[in-house]
Amino acid sequence: MAAVDGENGTIADAQLRPYAEVRKGYTRFAEGDVLFAKISPCMQNGKHAIARGLTDRIGFGTTEFHVIRPGADVLPEWVHLYIRQPSLLRSAKSLFYGSVGQQRLPASFLEQLRIPLPRLSEQKRIAAALREQLDAVARLRAAASNQARLAKATDRAHLRAVWEGQLSRSWPLRRLEEVALLERGKFTPRPRNDPRYYGGMYPWIQTGDVEAAGKHVTKYGRTLNGQGLAVSKLFPSGTLVMTIAASVGAVAILGFDSCMPDSLIGIAPREGLADSEFLYYTFLHIRSQLESLAPKTAQANLKLATLNPLQVRIPCLEEQRRVVKQLNERFVWTRRLSGAAEEQVAHAAALRAAVLCRAFTGGL
Secondary structure, three states: EEEEEEOOOOOOEEOOOOOOOOOEEEEEEOOOOOEEEEOOOOOOOOOOEEEOHHHHHOOOOOOOOOEEEEEOOHHHHHHHHHHHHHHHHHHHHHHOOOOOOOOOOOOOHHHHEEEOOOOOOHHHHHHHHHHHHHHHHHHHHHHHHHHHHHHHHHHHHHHHHHHOOOOOHHHEEEEHHEEEEEEEEEEEEOOOOOHHEEEEEEOOHHHHHHHOOOOOEEEEEEEOOOOHHHHEEEEEEEEEEEEEOOOOOOOOOOOOOOOOOEEEEEEEEEOOOOOHHHHHHHHHOHHHHHHHHHHOOOOOOHHHHHOOOOOOEEHHHHHHHHHHHHHHHHHHHHHHHHHHHHHHHHHHHHHHHHHHHHHHOOOO
């Protein structure tokens, strides 16, 4: 990490440690060193810290971080705050090397990084002001996160009031396959990212699209072309979709015709027996049960053979529609609360990035 003249003309040092000490499966560091996670996604997620309170002022840890040792005229916190800028972390991502899921940032990124270094007294002043502002942003984010948790807890309470109330006990238990047709998504080519099948007119949704949706899937990130459609299956708008691999039990209703892989299933209510919105709320209520049914392997996977015989309480259609109307009305408020909370979380993230940027460009 090279030093750059500050406005006052002084030069200080903050160097990436050359490590003969990275050996035997561990990294050695000292009090005041700045630890920079080099493995993805820890690097992007801000897993960086200053080594403090070490016994004998020496510590040992994983080899999955780089160590920066500030010089005598460099405040460790100054370096720590500088390397946590979102824009810097985004630029670092382009240099990752290694296999997918185990990618690492080379030491050369930090070795070539230039950092503004005013005199120590100015570093301390700016760092103190920056801490105060970042603490305020953190409080804003915490308040927004609490609001989001409140919205989810309220949703769960509404669902419990229906499915654990006295009235629901009179609803008959039916096998899921009796009231709905379950079909697994399809996409047979390997590798799945073969570009020959993409870029056409047919929407293509995946697990993340369902997880990110509210009640309805209204967005998609990719499309299939004619070749892709030939090796997939198009599900009609209005189909209830559930995630069954890795992330289990997330549900949403398709807002458009779409193809999807076998990590998703389409659920079509049988005419006269079930309402798609009622099943949507049913699955929201029993998601933890669905998760417990998935085998505890490296990647959870819920099979149709497990879902089809699953017993759910299904009243008559008139009663289902009454319940849906009631829940729709109650969920309107919590959806607004949740949406406002998400906006506040995003605002806090943007504000944090702006505060950090301003601090290192002479704005504090």
